[in-house]
Amino acid sequence: MNLKGRDIISAKDLTREEVEFLIKEAEKYRNILKSRKPIFKADDKVAITVFLEPSTRTRLSFQFAGTYLGIKVLDFGASEISSIQKGETFEDTMTMVDGYEPDVIILRQSVAGNAEKAAKICAAPVINAGDGINEHPTQALTDVYTLYRIFGHLDGLHIGIMGDLKYGRTVKSLSLMLDKFRDIKLYYISPPSLKVRDDILNGIKNAEYEFAERVEDVADKLDALYVTRVQKERFSDPSEYEKVKGSYKITRDMLLKLKKIPYILHPLPRVDELATDVDSMPQAKYFEQAKNGMFIRIALLKNVLGIEE
Numbered sequence: 001m002n003l004k005g006r007d008i009i010s011a012k013d014l015t016r017e018e019v020e021f022l023i024k025e026a027e028k029y030r031n032i033l034k035s036r037k038p039i040f041k042a043d044d045k046v047a048i049t050v051f052l053e054p055s056t057r058t059r060l061s062f063q064f065a066g067t068y069l070g071i072k073v074l075d076f077g078a079s080e081i082s083s084i085q086k087g088e089t090f091e092d093t094m095t096m097v098d099g100y101e102p103d104v105i106i107l108r109q110s111v112a113g114n115a116e117k118a119a120k121i122c123a124a125p126v127i128n129a130g131d132g133i134n135e136h137p138t139q140a141l142t143d144v145y146t147l148y149r150i151f152g153h154l155d156g157l158h159i160g161i162m163g164d165l166k167y168g169r170t171v172k173s174l175s176l177m178l179d180k181f182r183d184i185k186l187y188y189i190s191p192p193s194l195k196v197r198d199d200i201l202n203g204i205k206n207a208e209y210e211f212a213e214r215v216e217d218v219a220d221k222l223d224a225l226y227v228t229r230v231q232k233e234r235f236s237d238p239s240e241y242e243k244v245k246g247s248y249k250i251t252r253d254m255l256l257k258l259k260k261i262p263y264i265l266h267p268l269p270r271v272d273e274l275a276t277d278v279d280s281m282p283q284a285k286y287f288e289q290a291k292n293g294m295f296i297r298i299a300l301l302k303n304v305l306g307i308e309e
Contacts, residue, residue: 001017001018001021001303003018003300003303003304004303004304004305004306005125005304005306006125006304007119007125007126007127008125008126008127008128008137008138008300008304009115009116009119009126009128009135009137010116010128010135010137010173010176011135011137011140011172011173011174011176011177012176012203013137014137014141014177014180015180016180016181019141019144019177019180022141022145022296022299022300022303023144023145023148023296023299025298025299025302025303026145026292026295026296026298026299027295029068029295029298029299029302030295033068033295033298038067038068038069038070039068039069039070039298039302040069040070040302040307040309041070042069042070042071042305042307043070043071043072045069045071045072045103045104045305045307046071046072046073046074046101046102046103047062047066047071047072047073047074047102047103047104047105047106047301047305048073048074048075048076048097048100048102048104048105048106049062049063049073049074049075049076049106049129050076050093050094050097050105050106050107050108050109051075051076051106051107051108051109051129052076052107052108052109052110053108053109053110053130055108055129055130056268056269057267057268057290057293058108058129058130058136058138058139058293059075059108059129061290061293061294061297062106062129062297062301063075064294065294065295065297065298065301066301068294068298069298069301069302069305069307071103071301071305071307074102076097090109090111090114090117090118091117091121094107094117094118094121094122095121095122097122098121098122098123098124101123101124102124103124103125103305104124104125104126104127104301104304104305105118105122105124105125105126105127106126106127106129107126107127107128107129107131108128108129108130108131109130109131109132110131110132111131111132112131112132112133112134113131113132113134114131114132115128115131115134115135116131125304127300127301127304130169131169132169133166133167133168133169134169134172135169135172135173135176136169136170136173136267137173137177138293138296138297138300139169139170139173139174139267139293140170140173140174140176140177141177141296141297141300142267142289142290142292142293142296142297143170143174143177143226143265143267143289144174144177144178145292145295145296146265146285146288146289146292147159147224147265149288149292150224150263150285151223154178154181154184155181155182155183155184156182156183156184157178157181157184157185157223157224158184158185158187158221158222158223159174159178159184159185159186159187159222159223159224159225159226160186160187160189160212160215160218160219160222160224160225160226160262161174161175161186161187161188161189161196161226161228162189162190162215162225162226162227162228162248162250163189163190163194163227163228163229163230163248163273164190164194164228164229164230165188165189165190165194165195165196165197165200165228166190166193166194166195166196166197167194168228170226170228170267171196171200171228172197172199172200172203174226175196175200175203175204175207176200176203176204178207179203179204179205179206179207180206181206182206184206184207184208185207185208185209185210185221186204186207186208186209186210187209187210187211187212187218187221187222188209188210188211188212189211189212189213189214189215189218189248190211190213190248191213191248192213194230195211196211215248215250215254216254216257216258219258219259219260219261219262220258220259220260222260222262223262223263224262224263224264224265224285225250225262225263225264225265226265226266226267227248227250227264227265227266227270227273227274227286228266228267228273229266229269229270229271229273230271230273248273249272249273249274249275250264250273250274250275250278251275251277251278252275252277252278252281253277255278255281255283261281261283262283263283263285264278264281264283264284264285264286265285265286265289266286266289267289268286268289268290270286274286
């Protein structure tokens with residue numbers, strides 16, 4: 001597979017075969033990294049993380065991935081202390097960053113579509129680490145890699161996606177990523193006000209889907225339940241957030257009442273939609289999911305940078 005120099009802006013940018021290839025690469029590097037030593041000595045490569053929106057897992061997993069690959073990883077720093085606060089435009093910021101000739105730019109920011117705009121501006125390949133309510137393709141890679149590690153395959157899975165389906169970018173990328181596989185059934189579970197957007201549904205070409213307002217109504221059909229938080233930062237009207245913030249909560253007691261308990265995934269961070277008493281259950285896979293993100297990003301960076309073994 002030749003991913004060298006490729007922009008990764010959307011889940012649509014990868015084929016099924018490329019996703020499967022990256023999963024195999026991630027598994028290989030997971031085994032190699034048991035020694036906790038750099039996989040390669042690629043210190044001629046420079047990555048820069050440009051995170052203009054808060055992040056913990058995505059930023060750290062990319063930085064750890066770069067460290068284990070043996071590349072140099074620079075960080076743009078908080079937008080609050082950059083020239084953005086002086087009024088510098090996004091376009092000028094990205095032109096400046098690209099002017100230092102990094103080998104890859106890993107970008108997160110709050111405006112949908114700006115990752116694609118950056119890819120057009122920059123000579124270096126751009127990896128979208130989240131652009132507003134639009135997409136988060138490397139989180140989707142993390143999610144399907146986690147599902148693969150649980151089930152050993154991706155075809156034929158029935159996945160519930162619950163919570164903020166209107167503003168959650170992980171919902172779109174995960175839907176598009178799973179749509180590459182056969183016999184997928186998606187169950188979108190949300191209050192009516194946070195129902196999945198039409199642009200997400202219009203992007204689904206192969207998977208079946210249906211809607212539900214309660215987990216209990218579809219739980220016995222699910223292999224896994226992907227829980228998302230209601231994202232306060234996406235609401236322009238605080239009163240609308242207050243109406244729905246506590247709409248859905250997964251607890252241990254609720255799960256134990258189900259005939260079939262699905263595996264629980266969550267892109268994190270969580271607020272009040274997923275109780276901590278679920279953490280000790282064997283079906284809870286979200287912290288493992290976060291760790292998996294490092295391995296799949298190692299595989300992606302290695303191939304986008306064209307690092308030879």
